[in-house]
Amino acid sequence: MTPPRKKKMNLKQRYALMTRGLDWETSYQKMDDVFPYDTFEGIKITDWSKWEDPFRLTMDAYWKYQGEKERKLYAVLDSFAQNNGQLGISDARYVNAIKLFLTGVTPLEYQAHRHFSHLGRHIRGVGPRVAAQMQSLDELRHAQTQIHTISHYNKYFDGFAEFPHMHDRVWYLSVPKSFFDDACSAGPFEFFTAISFAFEYVLTNLLFVPFMSGAAYNGDLATVTFGFSAQSDEARHMTLGIEVIKFMLEQHPDNLPIVQKWVDKWFWRGHKVLGLVAMMMDYMLPKRIMSWKEAWEIYFTEAGGALFEDLSRYGLRVPKYADIATDEAEHISHQNWAIFYQYTQAAGFHTWIPGDDELDWLSEKYPNTFDKYYRPRFEMWREMEAKGERFYNNALPQLCQTCQIPMGYTEPGDPTKIGFRSSVYKDERYHFCSDGCKDIFDDEPEKFSQAWLPVHQIFQGNCGGADLSDVLKWYHMDQGIDNMDYNGSPDQKQWDAWQAARKKVAG
Amino acid sequence: MSIDIKTMNVEPKRQTFAHVARRLGSDATASRYEEGVYDLQATTHFHYRPIWGPEYWTFDEGRTAIKMKDWYVFKDPRQFYYGTYTVTRANMHQTTDRNFAFEEKRNMLANIDEAWREMIVNYLIPLRHYEWGANMNACAVSDAGYGAALTSAMIFTTGDRLGIAQILSRIGIALSEGDGELLDQAKQAWMEADAWQGVRKAIEDSLVVEDWFEILLAQFLVMDGMVYPLVYNHFDTEGQKQGAAALSILCEFMVDWSAEHNRWVDAVVKNAVKESDENRALLSDWYGKWRNIMSEALQPQAAMVLGDGGEAALNEVCEQLDARASKLGLTL
Numbered sequence: 001m002t003p004p005r006k007k008k009m010n011l012k013q014r015y016a017l018m019t020r021g022l023d024w025e026t027s028y029q030k031m032d033d034v035f036p037y038d039t040f041e042g043i044k045i046t047d048w049s050k051w052e053d054p055f056r057l058t059m060d061a062y063w064k065y066q067g068e069k070e071r072k073l074y075a076v077l078d079s080f081a082q083n084n085g086q087l088g089i090s091d092a093r094y095v096n097a098i099k100l101f102l103t104g105v106t107p108l109e110y111q112a113h114r115h116f117s118h119l120g121r122h123i124r125g126v127g128p129r130v131a132a133q134m135q136s137l138d139e140l141r142h143a144q145t146q147i148h149t150i151s152h153y154n155k156y157f158d159g160f161a162e163f164p165h166m167h168d169r170v171w172y173l174s175v176p177k178s179f180f181d182d183a184c185s186a187g188p189f190e191f192f193t194a195i196s197f198a199f200e201y202v203l204t205n206l207l208f209v210p211f212m213s214g215a216a217y218n219g220d221l222a223t224v225t226f227g228f229s230a231q232s233d234e235a236r237h238m239t240l241g242i243e244v245i246k247f248m249l250e251q252h253p254d255n256l257p258i259v260q261k262w263v264d265k266w267f268w269r270g271h272k273v274l275g276l277v278a279m280m281m282d283y284m285l286p287k288r289i290m291s292w293k294e295a296w297e298i299y300f301t302e303a304g305g306a307l308f309e310d311l312s313r314y315g316l317r318v319p320k321y322a323d324i325a326t327d328e329a330e331h332i333s334h335q336n337w338a339i340f341y342q343y344t345q346a347a348g349f350h351t352w353i354p355g356d357d358e359l360d361w362l363s364e365k366y367p368n369t370f371d372k373y374y375r376p377r378f379e380m381w382r383e384m385e386a387k388g389e390r391f392y393n394n395a396l397p398q399l400c401q402t403c404q405i406p407m408g409y410t411e412p413g414d415p416t417k418i419g420f421r422s423s424v425y426k427d428e429r430y431h432f433c434s435d436g437c438k439d440i441f442d443d444e445p446e447k448f449s450q451a452w453l454p455v456h457q458i459f460q461g462n463c464g465g466a467d468l469s470d471v472l473k474w475y476h477m478d479q480g481i482d483n484m485d486y487n488g489s490p491d492q493k494q495w496d497a498w499q500a501a502r503k504k505v506a507g
Numbered sequence: 508m509s510i511d512i513k514t515m516n517v518e519p520k521r522q523t524f525a526h527v528a529r530r531l532g533s534d535a536t537a538s539r540y541e542e543g544v545y546d547l548q549a550t551t552h553f554h555y556r557p558i559w560g561p562e563y564w565t566f567d568e569g570r571t572a573i574k575m576k577d578w579y580v581f582k583d584p585r586q587f588y589y590g591t592y593t594v595t596r597a598n599m600h601q602t603t604d605r606n607f608a609f610e611e612k613r614n615m616l617a618n619i620d621e622a623w624r625e626m627i628v629n630y631l632i633p634l635r636h637y638e639w640g641a642n643m644n645a646c647a648v649s650d651a652g653y654g655a656a657l658t659s660a661m662i663f664t665t666g667d668r669l670g671i672a673q674i675l676s677r678i679g680i681a682l683s684e685g686d687g688e689l690l691d692q693a694k695q696a697w698m699e700a701d702a703w704q705g706v707r708k709a710i711e712d713s714l715v716v717e718d719w720f721e722i723l724l725a726q727f728l729v730m731d732g733m734v735y736p737l738v739y740n741h742f743d744t745e746g747q748k749q750g751a752a753a754l755s756i757l758c759e760f761m762v763d764w765s766a767e768h769n770r771w772v773d774a775v776v777k778n779a780v781k782e783s784d785e786n787r788a789l790l791s792d793w794y795g796k797w798r799n800i801m802s803e804a805l806q807p808q809a810a811m812v813l814g815d816g817g818e819a820a821l822n823e824v825c826e827q828l829d830a831r832a833s834k835l836g837l838t839l
Contacts (some may be wrong), residue, residue, distance in 0.1 A: 007685030011598045017687045018673045022639035024698060028711040037559045060600045060672030067597030070590035084517050110655065117649035117662055133646055133669065135660050141589040144543035144659075148590075151542055155519035162525050162547045178554040185557040185567045241788070452552045467832070476525065494520075501515060 007133075020049070020126045028448075039186035043259075044252035046127035051247055054239035062134060066141070067231075072207040073145060073229045079223040081152045087502070090218040091286035092157070092495035093486050096349040098158040099224060100280060101211055102150045103348055104176045107142035107167040112136075115184045115191055128247075136235040150381050157491050159349050162476040167347055169463070170475050171454035172340075173348075174278075175404050176469035178451060179273045183266075185447070189248065190262050196241035200234070200267035202307065205299040208234060210281050217287040231363055249314035256315045261443070267319035271328075272403035278333035278342070282362065283354060291365035296329035321389065321436045324412050330366060331415055334374040339383065339408050342393035345468060348477055350486035353382045373415045380470045390485070394468075394502040396455045402437035402448055409433045425449055427487045489495050529581065543588040545579055547655035550711070570651045571720040573779055573786050576680040578654030580778045584770045592663045596670070599760055603674060605827030606751035606756045607681070616681050623749040624682060629810050630742055631754075632679040633703055637734065638672035640710035644726040651719040660771055666728070667768070671761055678757050702811050705804025706734075709797075719791045720779070727772045732828040733805055735765045735823075741820040742812045773835055780836035791838040 009017075026034050038045075057065075079085075089095070113136050120133035154160035167173050183194040199207075212227025214220075243407055248255045278292035290298075300322075308318045337351075344351040356361065359378065362370045384391050397406035411417045421432040425445040432438040441448045459462050464474025477483055522528070523537035530535060550564075563570055567658040575581075597797040610616060619627070642665055649661035676690060683689035696705050709730065716722050739762050743755055780787045794798070802825050809817030829839055 003738075007683070009680075009686060013687070014680075017690055018676050021676065021690055021694070022635055022669075022672050024636055024694065026711045028708040028713070029715050034711070034714045040559065058609035059596075059666055060604070060673065060674050062666070063593050063596040063600055063670070070593055074590055084515065086514070087517065107549060108546070111549065111565075114650060114658060116546075117658070117665070119645050119666065121643055121646040121650050121794065128667065131660070133642075133665050136646075136649065137589070137666055139663055140659055143547060143587050144539075147542055147547075148539055151523070155521055155741075156517070156522055160524070161521060164526055164549070164770075167529065168549050168551050174552075177549070177552075181554040181565060184554040185559075230525055279799070364714065447555050447558065450556065451554045457552075498515070505515060 011056060015053065015058065018058050019130050022031050022428075023126045031124070035122055036392065037122045039171075039172065041189050043189040043248055043255050045125070045248075046251055047108070048127070050250070051125050052243060052244040053128035054236060055236055057134065057236075059176065062137075066137075069229050069232075070141075070145075073225060074148070075150060077152070077222055078148050080099070080225075080290075085221055086156050088219045088221065092491050093284065093350070093352065094218040094220065094286050095153060095157045095215075095491065096159070096486070097211070097214055097218075097280050097284045098150055098153060098220070099157075099349040100284070102146065102275065103162055103163045103166050103170070104173055105207075105277065106146045107145065107164060108151075108176055108180045109139050111180045111184060112139035112195065113143060115195075117149045118184075119188050119191065127193075128240075128244065129237075131467065135237055135240065138237065142231065143232055144151075145226050145229070152222060156494070158489075159482045159491075160388050164347075165476045169196075169454075170348055170398075171343075171458075172405075173344065174454050175276065176273055177405050179269055182269065182447075186381075189244075189258075192244040193248075193259060193262040194266040194269070196237065196272055197245045198263060200237045201241035202244075202267065202304055203274060203300070204234060204238060204271045205303065206295055207277055209299070210266050210277050210295060213289045214224040214281065214285045217289050218285055245311070245316075246314070249311075249316065255413070258317060263316065264320040265443070267439050268321055268325070268407065268434075268440065271325045272405060272433075272437070275332045275336050275405065278329070279336040282333035282365075283358075288361065292333045293329045293366060301326060302423040311454055321441075324434070324436065327412055328409070330369045331373075331410060334362075334370065334409070335408050338374070338377065338403075339397075343397075343406075344477075344484050345392055346472065346477075346483065348475070350484065350489050350491060352486045353378050353385065369415065381469055396458060398431055399455050400433035400437050401451060401453070401454050402432055402440050404451065405433060407433050408458060409432065449495055509614055510750065527627075532551075536778060537587065539590070540583070544659060548577050548653070548658070554675065557619050568653050571717075571718050573720040574654075574788055575779070575782055575786075576788065579792065580655050581654065581656045581660075581775050581784075583656065583660050584774045585767060587660060587663055591660075593673065596667070600670070601761060603757070603760045606759060607677065609685075610753050610757060615755075615767040616678075617684065619751045619753065620749055621792060623746065623751055626749075626812060627682065627746070627751065627754065628679070628689050628693050629700070629702070631738065631758075632675060632682070632689060633697035633700075634734070634738065635672040635679070635690075636694065636697045637706060637710060638668045640714065641726055641731070642672065644722050646711055647714075647721050648719045654725075658776070662719060664768065668689035674757070674760055680753070681757075686689065702807040705800075705807065709804050714801075724790060725797040727768070728776055728832070729794060729828070730801055730830065731765065731768075731772075733801050733824050736824045736827065737763070737805060737809060739765065739808075741824070743811055745816075745828040774829070776832075776837070777835045781800045787836060789839065792838050794832055797834050797837070798825070798832075 010045055010430055025031060071355060084474050116132045116136035116139055120129055120136050123129045123132060150160060167177060183191050186194065212224055215223035215227060232417065245259065248259050281289065281292045281295065308316065340347050341351045363375060381391050399405065400407055407420065409419055411419045421435060421438040423438060423442055428448060430441060458471060464470040469479065473477055481490055523542060527537045527541055528534040529547055548566055554825045556566055645664040647666055649658045649665055651662060651809060652658045679690045679693060680687065684726050697707060712723060713725050716725065739758055746754055776790065780790055802821065805821055809821040812821050833839060
């Protein structure tokens with residue numbers, strides 16, 4: 001018998017050998033040529049070795065945990081498909097929420113995979129580089145597991161089948177797409193701030209949680225299982241987000257104003273994109289979790305408040321216009337759903353006027369605003385519908401140059417007045433929905449003046465033709481199947497037939 | 508007698524997504540690989556030129572000189588999507604863990620002849636840096652490549668190479684009887700020993716190559732195509748003669764991985780060559796360039812480990828790689 005090994009290392013030392021120990025200072029090529037992108041933003045890193053690895057996961061452990069989670073997830077998905085799990089959801093209107101998710105969010109998961117690969121190759125520090133590589137893998141996981149989860153719904157419902165084609169073309173999908181394009185076309189530290197911190201840390205509970213809780217409340221066992229399975233990945237991504245911010249702020253005082261500007265920008269960008277989630281929560285879930293306003297209060301006002309208080313020791317303050325965003329939480333879901341109702345003919349999911357009980361719920365949840373500003377409008381539209389005069393808005397809307405949402409938002413403090421802002425850049429006038437969006441443009445006009453604005457593109461003849469039917473064809477949307485109201489849709493007819501058949505079986 | 512469970516008969520409207528059906532030629536049942544990969548990458552209407560490199564869009568076919576009509580011909584013969592990838596690697600690594608436990612229980616590495624142990628520290632352990640370079644190159648292709656078929660496979664390889672670097676590190680730690688002393692020694696060899704400078708220079712040069720397809724070919728066909736058979740076959744065979752059989756079982760992961768990964772490499776190169784004469788010419792040029800760099804860079808390695816037999820072993824490796832390249836359609 002040989003004696004056992006004498007030396008022991010602690011986990012931290014061992015992990016350092018397994019990651020940082022692999023790296024070397026190149027000498028045949030200059031380090032600045034090997035890592036060409038991590039200095040131009042002006043973020044000063046004096047000592048990469050100060051990076052604290054927020055989690056210490058070697059590849060073998062990663063494979064093991066993730067492989068185990070995948071086994072369990074796919075077992076549930078198989079069972080969901082075999083047992084026609086779609087029959088167990090609260091109502092077929094719910095499916096429209098996951099249409100929005102697959103067309104709007106899933107392609108962003110893929111983009112995140114790509115750009116975390118960009119960071120996983122190009123960040124000089126080994127700690128964040130390895131973390132970014134794992135996140136690239138995770139993001140690919142989320143894209144693929146979402147597709148596999150929703151694949152079953154695609155077999156039975158319309159509006160899913162052309163999701164990548166639609167993501168690159170459809171007017172409202174340019175909102176999430178341009179959001180992510182903005183992050184990917186920025187430098188690596190801005191991307192970290194935008195996605196890892198602002199999105200995954202500050203705002204994640206307002207995106208991921210509403211969709212996954214919505215799934216749980218509405219009997220969507222497949223999506224909620226995906227949600228649970230992704231939760232531990234998200235926890236890792238959040239830890240990375242907070243570590244990146246602290247690291248930048250600790251490394252050099254000159255970093256603070258840059259980071260603050262990014263936090264301001266990405267908070268506002270995120271707030272606007274999340275308006276789609278707000279609408280989903282307040283209008284698209286047959287069984288509601290909580291109102292958008294309540295979610296905003298819990299997850300941003302309270303949790304975000306505590307976070308920024310903690311970060312104030314680095315000099316970081318609450319994002320600019322956080323007060324305006326909080327004020328807008330009273331309005332944004334109603335204004336967004338009204339936009340989609342008016343443009344249902346060009347939407348890839350179905351719309352409807354909420355039922356009386358749903359309107360009552362909204363009145364209760366929004367006592368300051370709903371009865372005064374929004375309920376009368378929905379009731380009027382319902383009456384028009386009953387008379388056979390369903391209202392369609394046939395004029396193409398003006399879009400905000402920054403967030404790309406139709407300019408239907410109102411002035412802070414005056415919900416009866418539409419907000420307009422504009423800036424002139426190189427003799428062209430650009431329009432914005434808000435001060436937040438205008439500030440973002442004014443800071444980077446060369447970037448934001450490039451935006452591919454769907455309405456402009458339609459007018460320029462780049463979207464299949466001049467008629468709605470041409471544009472729908474170009475979107476790969478089938479008239480009367482993928483678009484228009486839920487009432488009268490093939491989705492509805494099929495759902496009603498299933499319900500009737502179940503009643504018959506139940507006797 | 509058969510048991511007949513009554514269920515509601517629910518007819519699907521379609522079998523798969525429309526973009527997948529277009530690729531399959533009909534609305535047929537698609538595999539999870541197909542649904543998880545096909546057309547996942549955005550292809551058009553990007554909003555802003557990257558400020559870190561405005562000459563291309565975020566995803567841009569122009570980032571390589573290789574031209575393809577369809578980037579999804581680069582299907583993975585292993586059909587890896589995230590789930591099958593992680594489960595496969597977890598299973599492979601379970602064997603590796605068992606092998607380490609087996610070795611540790613018997614302290615087999617400690618029983619390897621002192622001189623050969625020194626040799627292992629000089630030829631095998633520095634490869635953890637080679638693997639780290641390969642990790643960066645895989646990640647570069649996952650970043651800059653075109654189409655989800657390629658970028659997904661390449662982030663899997665990124666993870667693989669980090670994993671292999673970590674297995675090599677574990678071997679170094681085990682040889683070191685539990686600390687990082689020999690890893691430091693091996694790193695010094697990588698940085699300074701004459702025998703390693705050719706390989707290190709080749710890796711560093713590959714890190715600044717701009718065309719991602721050249722990176723793919725240089726790293727995964729040429730460099731790996733020489734390093735893996737030389738180290739895990741020729742050097743290992745020599746090691747067995749020197750009583751280092753324990754090391755062979757610890758390297759099993761790399762041997763299995765390489766055989767599997769080569770199926771992917773070969774499929775990619777073959778499809779790119781097949782596409783056009785222009786692609787064939789370009790890939791052949793790159794092949795020639797990197798083959799010459801690497802065959803030279805590995806000479807001192809081969810001589811160090813195999814002595815007089817080094818040249819013959821390296822020649823054999825090069826001949827086998829040339830034969831493989833010819834079979835893929837490259838012009839030598």
